[in-house]
Amino acid sequence: MMLSKKVLIGTVAVMMLALVAVGALGLPAQEVKAAPPQQANQPARTITVTGYGSAYGAPDVVMVGLGVSVANADVKAAMDESTARMNAVMDALQAAGIAPEDIRTDQFSIYQDYGAVPFGGEQAEPLYRVSVSVTVTVRETAKVGELLATAVEAGANMVNYIQFDIADRAALEAEARDLAVTDAQTRAELLAKAFGLAVGEPLTITEGSGYAGPVIGLGGGGGMARVEAAPISEGTLRVDMQVTITFALVPAS
Numbered sequence: 074m075m076l077s078k079k080v081l082i083g084t085v086a087v088m089m090l091a092l093v094a095v096g097a098l099g100l101p102a103q104e105v106k107a108a109p110p111q112q113a114n115q116p117a118r119t120i121t122v123t124g125y126g127s128a129y130g131a132p133d134v135v136m137v138g139l140g141v142s143v144a145n146a147d148v149k150a151a152m153d154e155s156t157a158r159m160n161a162v163m164d165a166l167q168a169a170g171i172a173p174e175d176i177r178t179d180q181f182s183i184y185q186d187y188g189a190v191p192f193g194g195e196q197a198e199p200l201y202r203v204s205v206s207v208t209v210t211v212r213e214t215a216k217v218g219e220l221l222a223t224a225v226e227a228g229a230n231m232v233n234y235i236q237f238d239i240a241d242r243a244a245l246e247a248e249a250r251d252l253a254v255t256d257a258q259t260r261a262e263l264l265a266k267a268f269g270l271a272v273g274e275p276l277t278i279t280e281g282s283g284y285a286g287p288v289i290g291l292g293g294g295g296g297m298a299r300v301e302a303a304p305i306s307e308g309t310l311r312v313d314m315q316v317t318i319t320f321a322l323v324p325a326s
Contacts, residue, residue, distance in 0.1 A: 117321060119276060119319050119321055120265060120320050123316070124254060124255070124256030124317075125256055127312065128246070133214060136236040137208070137235050138209075140159070142204040147201070151203040158227075165224060166223065169216075171211070175211075176209050181205050185199040239310055258318075261318070269325055271323050273320060279316065281317075283314075
């Protein structure tokens, strides 16, 4: 009990000394206030924009999908014929300058084709259809039409597609990327200016890319004595890049 009284007397003495000090400074006691707590940091102001860029170039490689399809009531006869014709096609392509490694088999199938049942009739004996297709990489784009004619003359009766491409797109991607970054910077500056602010340093950058190349779908029939070279136009290809950038926003100077 004695200890509590001492603590109370000491506390009162400290409070009286504080009041005396305030009076010495000439300030009313009621004007002494505790300092306000420090405010939490405000979140950084940022802006996120996406910029786009495109670069154009001429294709220097062509992917051609072609093959052979044979139908026969005898499955072995169908397989033998398709094999013989496909071998003839590949031999003809290699003789025309296509490297063996640029011919890749990508599909082989055998299925029974019963056809349509005539009204009031009976189901006909099924045919076995054997299909073989390859993808041919042509590295001289001007020869595509001529090579198609060569393949069809040798026995190909399926030409599924022609796809132009660029073997090395690094230079076009770099050009498109620079354009996309410039576009993003411009967009950010225009938006910031509308709010009386300026664009600071980039905080995050995300890149995306795309490729727009023409794909020509074709159908065909084989076994002709002479086939004229098809008129194939390679055109121009486009490489697209996009960048999404988050910039810091700063006061306008």
